[in-house]
Amino acid sequence: MGKFFAVILTLIALASAYPILTHMYVQPVDISTHGHAIDEQLSDTMAEAGFAFLGAQLLLAFFVWKYSSRKNGVKVKHLPGGAKLMVATAFIFVGTEVLALGVLGQKAWAEVYFTAPKPDALQVQAQAGQFAFYFRYPGADEKFAPLHPDKIDEGNGNYFGLDPANDVEARDDIVTAELAIPVNREIHLLMHAKDVGHSFYVRELRIQQDFVPGLDLSVHFTATKTGKYEIVCTQLCGLGHYNMKAYLNVLSQEDFDKWLKEKASEQ
Amino acid sequence: MEEAVVPAAHVHAPPEGFIRKHVFSLDHKVIGKQYYGLGLVAVFIGMGLSWLMRFHLVWPTTKVPGLELLSSTGAPGGVITPEYYLSLLTMHGTLMVFFVLTNAPFAGFGNYFLPIQIGAEDMAFPRFNMMSFWITFCAFIVLILAFFIPDGPPISGWTAYAPLSAVGKDAGPGLAWGQSLWAMSIAIFCVGQLFGSLNFIATTLDLRAKGMTFMRMPICTWAWFITSAIGLLAFAVLLPACLLLLLDRMAGTSFFIPAGLVISDRLQNHAGGSPLLWQHLFWFFGHPEVYIAILPAIGIVSHVLITNMRKPMLSAKVLIYSMMSIGFLSWMVWGHHMFVSGMNPTSSLLFSFPTLTITIPATIITLIWLGSLYGANMQINAASLFALGFVSMFVSGGVSGFFLAQPSIDIYLHATYFVVGHFHMVMGVAAIFGIFSGTYFWFPKMSGRMMNETLGKLHFWITFIGTYCIFMPFHYLGLVGNVRRYSSFVDDFMAPLMPVHKFISIAAFVTGAAQFIFLYNLIHSRFRGKQASENPWNATSLEWSIPSPPPWDNFGGKHPVIYHDPYQYGVKGSKGDFVMQDSPEQV
Amino acid sequence: MASGTYTQIVSPSHLAGPDRASRSGIWVGIFAITMSFAAFTSALYVRQGSGEAAHIVLPPVIYANTLALLLSSLTLEKARRGIAKGLGPEVDESAAGMAWLVVTLILGLAFVAGQCLAWRSLATQGLYLATNSNSSFFYVFTAMHVLHLFGGIAALAYLIGRLAGSLRTFGQSLFGAIAIYWHFMGVLWLYLLLVIGTRL
C-alpha cells in the first residue's frame, strides 16, 4: 500500500506540473509598460515554487516507497546530519529565496506604487457603484468639478452627483460608461467609490486596485496596445458583483480625440 | 460543604444521569466529542453548500429539486439565484473556518486529549469548559438561523468587508438581519473560544503530572498549547471588531462607514468611519486564524507519523520551536491580505517580508517530516495515509503562498481562483486531513472500538485524489485571471474556462460523496466495530496507558508519573520496539 | 472559577495544581481583556485619523466613580486581611473581613450607578452613542468596562455567599484570583480614563 501511495503521489505531482510546464494556463498578453516586471517575477517564482513542489512531493513519494511496510523487527535508521541538516537547508535555500524574491524582487511593485504619475498624464476619474463603473473626463477646462453625493440621480444620468447649475467646472465634464484611453500615454486613474468597496481589475494591464469608500486612491499606467479589454470588479460588492464590468478601450490618439469629442457632444 | 476530606485531586465527582453525562457534562472528554460532533455537522452542511455552489457555477439554470423549500426567494423553483450563490458562499466559508477548522482539530481533539496527554484528570476549569462549548453551540444556532429568515443569509463573504456588511438592507438581500445574525454569531463564537483558550493555557501550565516537563509534552499537546495562545489574542481582537460592526448596523454609529455613501439611491446617514479599520481588525484575527486551523493538524499529524514510523522525529524540539515561530510571526503579516486595498504601499512591503519569512519555519517542519521518514519502518493504515496526505497537501498549499506573499504578483493574482486554490489546500484540505488522521488514530481510544481499515483506506484514496482534482485546477484558473466570488462566468473572457469548471464540479461531487463512506464508518464502527485494546498502535504517550474508552477521571484515581520524553520508539522495550512515557523502564 | 464541588484545605503551604491554575487563568484572562481594549484603542486612533469630532467634557461624576473604584480595591485588601486572620488562631476578625467585602461590593455597584449617571449627563447634552465618533467611543469604552466589571461583581457576590456558608471552605486561591481581577478592573479604568480624558 505504501508503494501504491508513492506511485499515486508521483502521478499527481507530475500531472499537476504538466499544465504549468506546457504553458496551458498563462496570463493573457501584457499590454502595460510595467507588466513585464510582474510577469517575470511570476515566472521566476513559478520556477522556484515548482522546483520546491516537485522536489518535496517526489522525495515524499520516494521515502514512502522505500521505507513503508517493511519486515517486522527491522531496525530504524536516522538520517545522517539529522535536524541540523534540515534547518540549515531550510535557512539556506528558503532564506536566499526569500531574500531574492522579497527584497530584490520588489521592482514591479515599485514601478506601480512608488513612482508618481508624470505631469502630462491624462487624468480620468473612475467611479464604482453597485453594479457599474462610470468614468469622467475633465473636459476642456481640465478640471474635475466637485462631487455632491446628494445630487446623484441615476434615473437622470447624474451618476457622479454633478451640479452644473452651480459649478462651472461641471458643465464640460464628460461622463461615460466605457474607459477609452489613448495608447502609449500615461493614465492617472482617480478612484472613487460611490457606495461600498469595489475593485478595478484589468488582467491585460496587470492592474488591480480596490475602490475604498471614503478614500481617494489612484493608480497610473500606460497601455501599449490598442484593443478592447475587460474591466472587472474583484471586490465582493453585492448581488450583482458577478456582472459588474466595463470595457477598457485603448485607442490611437486620433481615435481617442474623436471619441472624446463625440462623447462631449452627447452630454 | 464540609472540611476538606475529598482528595484534592478529584476535580469533579463521577457524573450521573443522562443530562450530566452527555449533555451538560463537565468531562473534558465528552466536551471534546461534542465539539467534534458540532464540527462534523458543520462540515457536512458546509460541504453541501459547496456542492450547491459548484452546481450553480456549471449548470446555472438547472433545478435543484427541493431547494426551494429551503429558500423560496434564493432558489425560486429550485434554481439558485446569483445572490443566493453569495449567501451560500458566505455560509460555506464561515461554517468551514469557524465551526469546522477551529472546532474539530483544536477544541475537539484538544479538549479530549490535552488533559490526558499531560496526565491530568480534567481541564483546569471544567465548568468554564462546558460553558465554552455551549456558547459555541449557540453561535452555531444563531448562524444557521440566517438560513431561515425571510431575506436569507448575508452575502458579504466570510470576511464581511465593511461598508457592505455595515450599511444594512439597502446594500442587498441578506444584509439586514442575515448579516446581523452573522456578526452576533461570530461575536458569541469569540467568547466561547476565549474561554476555551484560557482553559487550555491554564491546564497546560498547571496541571501537568509529576515528571511531565514542558519538553516531555507530546508535539500535539504543544500544538494545542501554542494554538490556544494564538486564539486568545486573535479572538480578543475579533470580538471588539464584531461589536463595533454590530453597533454600526444597529445603533447608527460610524466606525466603519464613511460619509457620503449613496446606496440604492439613498444617501447614508453616516460620517467619518474607516472601511480599512475593519480590514485591519479582521485580518489581524484572520491570518492567525489560519494557524489556529493548521497548527493542531500539524501536531496531530506529527504524533500519528511518529507512531507509525516507529521512530522519533529528527528533532521534536526543532518542530516545536518552528511552530512557536510561526505563531509569533503570524502577528506581523495580516497586511498581506490588503496589498491592493489602498493601504500605504510601503506597508505592503513591510508585510511582505515577514510573510516570506514564515516559509522558513514552515519549510523546516516539512523537511523534518521528510527527513524523519528516512530509514523509518512506516506502517500504512488509514491514519498514517491521511498524515502522509497532509504532508503532501501542506507542501502544495505552501508553495502557492510564495506567490501571494509578493505584493507585485498579488496585483495580478489577488481575488482570483489562485487564492481560492491556495487557501483551500493549505488551510482547508490540509486541516481536514489532520482531522481525518486524528480520527482514525484516536477513534479506538475515544470509543473503545476500531474503525474499519478497508473503508478508511477507500475513503483516503478517493479523498486524496479527489481533492487534488478539485483544488489544483483552481490555481490554473487563477493564473489565467478567473476571478473569485462570481456566481457565473458568462462573459467572453471566462466562458472558455467552463470545461475546467465542469471538471472541478464533478470532482467535488465525487469527493464529497466519499465523505459519506467516512460517516458510515464512523457510525458503524461506533456500535459494531472490533473491540479496541488499550494500546492498539503500540504508542507511547499517556492516552495509550489507560483503558479504551478512558474512565471518567482518566487515570482511575492513579497519578501518573512520567519518566521519558514522549517518543521512545525504535528502542528495546519490554513490550516491543517502544517504551511508554509512564514506564519506569530504562532505555 | 474552580468548580463548585471542589474543596480545598485552608492556607495550603504550596498551591496545588488546580489552585495555581485559577491564578494563571486570571492572568491569562487579563491578558485577553487587555488585548481587546488595545483593539478598541487602536480603532480609536484609526478612526480619529479621518476627522475629529467635538471634544467631550467629562461629567464630574466620573471622578467620584473613579474614587469609588479605587477605594474598593483598598477595602478588598482589608477584607482579605480580616478573613485571613479570622482563620488563624488569633483574634477573630472574620466578621470585619466579611463587612469589608460587602463594602467592596457596594462600592463596585456605586461605580456602576455612577457610570449610569455619567451616561445620563451626556445624554442630556445631546450626546448619544451615534452622535459623533467621540461620543461613540465614550459609550463603547465605558460600557465595555462596566460589562467586565459585572464579572467581578458577580464573583464578589459568589464569594460572599460562599463565605457566609462557612469560612472553612474558603479557597485562598479563589479569593486571590478574584482580587487580582478586581484590581485589574481598577487599573483598566484608570487607563480608559486617561484615554477618554485626553483623546475624546
Ligand code: HEM
Ligand atoms: C468539499 C470540498 C470543498 C469545495 C468543493 C469547496 C468549494 C468552494 C467554492 C466553490 C468556493 C467559492 C469560490 C468563489 O466563488 O470565490 C469556496 C469558498 C470558500 N471555501 Fe470552500 N470548498 C470546500 C471545502 C472547504 C473547506 C474544507 C474549507 C475550510 C477552510 C473551505 C473554506 C472556504 C472559504 C473560507 C471560502 C471563501 C468564502 C468567501 O469567499 O467568503 N472550503 N469553496
Ligand SMILES: [Cu+2]
Ligand atoms: Cu463587485
Ligand SMILES: [Cu+2]
Ligand atoms: Cu494571511
